[in-house]
Amino acid sequence: MLQVNHLCTSFFTDKGEVRAVDDVSLEVPAGKIVGIVGESGCGKSMTARSVMGLVRAPGKIKSGEILLDGRDIVRLSEHERCAIRGSEISMIFQEPMTSLNPVVRVGHQVEEALLLHEHVKKQEAEARAVEIFEAVGIPDAKKRLRSYPHQLSGGLRQRVLIAMAMICRPKLLIADEPTTALDVTVEAQILRLMKKLCGSGTSILLISHNLGVIAQVCDYVYVMYAGRIVEQADTFTLFDNPCHPYTKGLLDSVSSLRSGAQVLDTIPGVVPNLLHLPAGCSFSMRCGCCMEKCADLLPELHETEPGHRVRCHLFDKEEPA
Ligand SMILES: Nc1ncnc2c1ncn2[C@@H]1O[C@H](COP(=O)(O)OP(=O)(O)OP(=O)(O)O)[C@@H](O)[C@H]1O
Ligand SMILES: [Mg+2]
Structure with a gap:
């Protein structure tokens, strides 16, 4: 249904280029719910806005393809985009107060x-x-x-x-944090509704920072960090066998809450400034498994098992750690 290939979206600011979405490829199969998860500022909303054709200056889609049913919608005119926005793709925006x-x-x-x-x-x-x-x-x-x-x-x-x-x-619904402002009962109701909708043929791209929400409804998950996909897999695999230290950190912070720990076992540090990313892995400064090459050499997305990809040097094929 939706296939995003090597999407790059940047903001060209006075201070330099902010790479909000950096070489993101993802796929939403027909009738499935696909999740994007990651901390604040990692580029989830900008990925969604790029698909909707709603990136505003100084932001711009620099390169990449966004195929909806095989048709590249990046190259459509504004008039053609308007015709598909709302009917073929629609979006629930993150800011409920300003969207009405x-x-x-x-x-x-x-x-x-x-x-x-x-x-x-x-x-x-x-x-x-x-x-x-x-x-x-x-x-x-x-x-x-x-x-x-x-x-x-x-x-x-x-x-x-x-x-x-x-x-x-719509064929594709993009939901950007659709339940963040709601209490858990209403949240459960909305998630059930999404499941039902997807059963009737709509594909859904669901953005959330809440792993619980993702686990409940998504078929596939993409983990984003500092504008890049760092891990992707089907939901069961991702939760059963998380590989990237960042994904593990996200999961640990949920499970430490569950087990009643008093201190939240969060990942130390904050997401780096997208203006000054290291040449290598953007998670290296916060990573407990950081190796010498991590700061200088950007890891590729390696496939560790069919459908499971990880962007981390621990999984380099030529040099297994
Ligand atoms: N108008 C802008 N000018 C410059 N940079 C911007 C602008 N809008 C967004 N960005 C940058 O794009 C990055 C990605 O933003 P985005 O809104 O996609 O994050 P997000 O993952 O949706 O975060 P959140 O969970 O807080 O919604 C941010 O780190 C921010 O630095
Ligand atoms: Mg957002």
Whole structure:
């Protein structure tokens, strides 16, 4: 369904080039949920915005292909992109407060996509809006269509955004931290809804920093660090046999919480400034397994077993550690 090949997206700032997405390749098969996980600032949202064609200056897609059903959408005109945005690909944005128009009733905002892309009559649009509101668990759906965003709680607003993204039954839904602002019960409901949606043929690219969310719904996972994919595998393999020290660190911080540890066993340090990345592995400064070559030589994504790739010198084929 979606195939991203060697995508590079950078911001050209006064201080230099910020490589927000650096040589990212990923695949979302039809009817599957694929997760991107990683710490804040590692390029998850920029990868999503690149696929949507919504990278704003000073950002720019420098190179790479984004194939939707085999068609390279990087090379489409803005007019052609507009036609697929909302109907073929849609996105739930990370910032629920800024994605709704405060002075337009939410029902109208949800119906707008249908009126624009499917040219249905107003009455049918309203019926479909009620249906999708019920599906995402908005109580009193008919009445809620007439609400303004400020009259809804944060959780309800987020569900309106999900309804908006789903109403045209897109082939690909990109969900950027769709449940981060919600409590666990609502989160579980939304995740179930995504599963159901994907059962009916929609492919989903789910972005989250929460490994629990990823484990619950994703078929495949990509771990991102400082703009690059550092590990990828099917979900079971990734959780069963994580290889990259960064992935292990992420998992350890979850399991230490589970076992009731008082101190969170997090990874020391912070994500490096993307303006000043080391020539080698960008995780080397924080890595407990750092070797001499790690700071200078960028590791390739090696396949350690079919479908499982790791960007780490520990897995170099010629020189196993
Ligand atoms: N307008 C901008 N100008 C310069 N750099 C930017 C700009 N917007 C984003 N970036 C850079 O792009 C990098 C990736 O940002 P992105 O929003 O994709 O991170 P993220 O993984 O989605 O993080 P979060 O989990 O906080 O949402 C950031 O580290 C930031 O430095
Ligand atoms: Mg983000």
